Amino acid sequence: MHAWLGTYEFPHGLPGFPGSTRWRLEFLEAPFFLLVAEEDERIALPLVAPELVVNPYRLHVSPETWAYAFGDPPRPEDVLVLAVVAVRDSVAASTVNLLAPIVFDVRRRRAAQILQESGEYPLRAPLFREGDGRARPRAQGR
Template sequence: MTAVLLPDAPVSVASDLLGPIEVPAAACYDFPDGLPGFEGARRFALVPAGREGLFWLQSLDAGALVFLLADPFRCAAAYEVELSPADREALGAAGPDDVAVLAIVTLPRGDGDAPSVNLRAPVLLATAARRGRQVVRSDDRYGITEPLSLD
């Protein structure tokens, strides 16, 4: 049996990076397929990162699993994402306006390295259904390590 989250009820999250936090249940998303490489983690909270256009995607299943996400439209003005009918159905989205699009950020590992953003595999969040998925696109218009300025 799965617990039902009430939209206004806070959810306690034990994050290794962010510390113990509480988020509204409306900020929690179910990823039925997990994320590529992390299929076992299926519940995440979207947490503002303190800078406009940046968010933490914190796993509710594993405190050490957290991703930094960026608004790809702020990174690449001409960025486009076409939602297939299969994407909309898997997300339970009524239409494209019900879907938020974010991109996973890779932070620099050393001095002189720059952050990058994965525009080829956006994270899609159906805001009403509170369901998410990462979609890996086959076209090469966008790369997996596009430069990103965090200034």
């Protein structure tokens, strides 16, 4: 389907899942993706494009963070950025972690969860607009 789907190496693991370093990115249903731990497929994280919540969404990463996460920084055309969705009891109350997106280097098949250094984005941004049952882009700053 898409060349960027498939297995990625997370050399530093993911927070909360330090033993899981190989994760498979799958398409779930628009606009959602699923990141499945290959070591334990019962562990899966729903993801969305951060632009679905804040558009435009900008990644603020220092050269030191790129080096730690990937060694050589990925080429811009090889970067895919997705954000983890925290599904709540009420789907309408679900939130998206815009502060620490997952960054994929699709060419080298490596990925890392990277903490945004600007402090511009929240840890728990609402996935849905109030009173709306669908995820859709928000205007910048709202």
